[in-house]
Amino acid sequence: MRSFWALLKKEEMALFTSPIGYVMVSAFLVITGYTFTLTLFLTHTPTLTHVFVQMYSLLLLTVPIITMRLVAEERRLRTLEMLLTSPVTEASVVLAKFLASMSLVLIMVLLSGVYALALAALGAPDWGPIFSGYIGLLLLGAALVSVGLLTSALVNNQVIAALLSLSVFLLFWIIDYFGWLLPDPFNALFVNLSLLVHFRPFATGSLFLSDAGYFISVALLGLFFSVRALARR
Amino acid sequence: MPLVGAIVADRLVKHYGPRPAVRGVSFSIQQGEVVGLLGPNGSGKSTIIRILTGYLPPSGGAAWIQGLDVAEEPLAIRRDIGYVPEDAPIYDSMRVGEFLRFMAEIKGVSGKAARRAVGSTCERLALAPVFKVGIGKLSRGYRQRVAIAQALLSDPPILVFDEPTNALDAYQVIAIRELIRSFAGERTVLVASHVLTEIEKIATRVMILLDGTLLTADALAETRHAPSFRLRIAGPRPGVVAALGKVRGVLSADVDASASANTYVVATDSRPEIAADLARAVVDQGFSLIELTDVKPDLERVFLDLTQRTVEARAA
Numbered sequence: 001m002r003s004f005w006a007l008l009k010k011e012e013m014a015l016f017t018s019p020i021g022y023v024m025v026s027a028f029l030v031i032t033g034y035t036f037t038l039t040l041f042l043t044h045t046p047t048l049t050h051v052f053v054q055m056y057s058l059l060l061l062t063v064p065i066i067t068m069r070l071v072a073e074e075r076r077l078r079t080l081e082m083l084l085t086s087p088v089t090e091a092s093v094v095l096a097k098f099l100a101s102m103s104l105v106l107i108m109v110l111l112s113g114v115y116a117l118a119l120a121a122l123g124a125p126d127w128g129p130i131f132s133g134y135i136g137l138l139l140l141g142a143a144l145v146s147v148g149l150l151t152s153a154l155v156n157n158q159v160i161a162a163l164l165s166l167s168v169f170l171l172f173w174i175i176d177y178f179g180w181l182l183p184d185p186f187n188a189l190f191v192n193l194s195l196l197v198h199f200r201p202f203a204t205g206s207l208f209l210s211d212a213g214y215f216i217s218v219a220l221l222g223l224f225f226s227v228r229a230l231a232r233r
Numbered sequence: 234m235p236l237v238g239a240i241v242a243d244r245l246v247k248h249y250g251p252r253p254a255v256r257g258v259s260f261s262i263q264q265g266e267v268v269g270l271l272g273p274n275g276s277g278k279s280t281i282i283r284i285l286t287g288y289l290p291p292s293g294g295a296a297w298i299q300g301l302d303v304a305e306e307p308l309a310i311r312r313d314i315g316y317v318p319e320d321a322p323i324y325d326s327m328r329v330g331e332f333l334r335f336m337a338e339i340k341g342v343s344g345k346a347a348r349r350a351v352g353s354t355c356e357r358l359a360l361a362p363v364f365k366v367g368i369g370k371l372s373r374g375y376r377q378r379v380a381i382a383q384a385l386l387s388d389p390p391i392l393v394f395d396e397p398t399n400a401l402d403a404y405q406v407i408a409i410r411e412l413i414r415s416f417a418g419e420r421t422v423l424v425a426s427h428v429l430t431e432i433e434k435i436a437t438r439v440m441i442l443l444d445g446t447l448l449t450a451d452a453l454a455e456t457r458h459a460p461s462f463r464l465r466i467a468g469p470r471p472g473v474v475a476a477l478g479k480v481r482g483v484l485s486a487d488v489d490a491s492a493s494a495n496t497y498v499v500a501t502d503s504r505p506e507i508a509a510d511l512a513r514a515v516v517d518q519g520f521s522l523i524e525l526t527d528v529k530p531d532l533e534r535v536f537l538d539l540t541q542r543t544v545e546a547r548a549a
């Protein structure tokens with residue numbers, strides 16, 4: 001267990017001692033802050049639905065940058081050899097990297113909570129969709145981070161890892177469009193693979209176990225295959 | 234387990250795709266030995282070491298560390314091994330002390346024990362002046378010492394070094410060599426290198442590897458058992474070489490390029506009466522034997538002979 005905490009601490013240090021984490025958080029807050037302010041002044045409605053949808057898009061773009069170096073960089077510098085010839089399991093290395101990246105996503109999402117506090121100060125927002133939106137964002141973040149981690153574990157080049165995970169995210173963003181063109185039962189299959197189809201209910205205040213199950217399944221599959229990819233040397 | 238020892242490899246095979254990197258290598262290393270694994274670049278040294286340290290799974294065969302199967306108990310064997318990979322791949326973004334503390338913790342040494350282990354290894358490797366310096370700013374020598382320090386933190390009974398003196402200057406090479414030699418008897422040490430002179434000075438036993446095949450498990454023993462002779466002979470060169478080559482037990486006979494034109498070097502097997510046979514062959518052909526000296530072959534000779542014979546056998 002102590003070795004796991006050491007791994008987690010090392011990953012957190014790597015993330016927060018480089019400027020990339022701070023740039024990500026700042027860019028995320030500036031863009032969502034602009035959308036929040038604009039929406040509030042134009043619609044005069046105490047809702048974060050538009051902000052959540054924008055956060056969804058921003059996570060799709062920022063997570064590949066957060067996760068790209070996780071394994072690919074260690075493989076390129078051969079520090080992975082040093083790490084995996086020490087008495088630690090592949091699963092603990094993957095989990096430490098996943099949790100460290102999730103902590104950055106968590107910080108980005110939690111800091112945006114000031115928008116909810118602003119709504120509470122200015123009016124009486126409906127807290128249901130706000131809470132469900134944040135739960136959806138965290139579940140989406142977990143799924144995206146685990147897929148990003150997997151692509152980083154599959155290739156040696158971090159730029160290729162980022163492009164690969166970005167391509168996968170974009171494909172699963174728009175995959176439901178293909179679904180509508182296909183006959184039954186393929187249409188339902190493709191539509192249900194879509195990230196947006198499963199995220200939209202969270203953003204609008206509807207909590208379905210199937211949507212949460214989708215993100216949790218993707219996250220677990222990503223972690224499982226990341227461990228397998230690390231074990232395959 | 235047919236072989237016994239602190240490190241045992243039994244018919245290890247490793248393929249990278251269709252290309253074989255290691256072809257049925259077997260050896261054993263006893264407790265307290267300092268063994269060198271010598272071979273040209275690409276001969277499979279690092280692959281064997283990565284299999285022994287549990288980093289790579291073998292395609293065939295098996296390996297044991299302190300009696301534990303590497304494939305079945307990878308975590309347990311990693312606790313017993315301190316490994317220094319080639320070119321010291323360590324985290325540039327960390328400070329020396331921070332990195333050693335991290336490595337101690339992932340090796341299961343924590344709290345006061347970790348502080349003590351870091352302190353004592355830093356003292357042994359003279360790392361105190363760079364304790365708070367970023368690893369990215371270190372010289373190659375210090376970097377290598379940090380990589381060795383992390384291997385010692387958990388006080389493992391086995392140490393494995395892959396090209397430990399690569400790209401170091403003469404002083405650094407001597408320091409690292411002395412350090413590795415100081416482990417003899419205290420720990421089991423395996424050192425892989427392509428630098429023949431280094432291995433000769435560090436190891437008490439040398440294994441030679443070529444194209445993934447182990448040519449000998451004790452090259453230094455061959456230097457003791459396979460004598461060669463230097464002969465000064467007055468006579469026509471082709472005739473002398475032919476006469477020497479016909480003697481039973483002669484492995485090779487050639488002009489000694491480093492000496493005068495009349496000097497020949499003859500590599501032989503270990504037959505005790507071979508010196509007399511050589512003298513008789515020269516005299517019987519009517520040549521004048523001026524001098525016959527017993528020359529103990531060095532590791533370089535054994536390495537060249539073994540690799541040359543293997544290459545010729547494969548070509549045939």
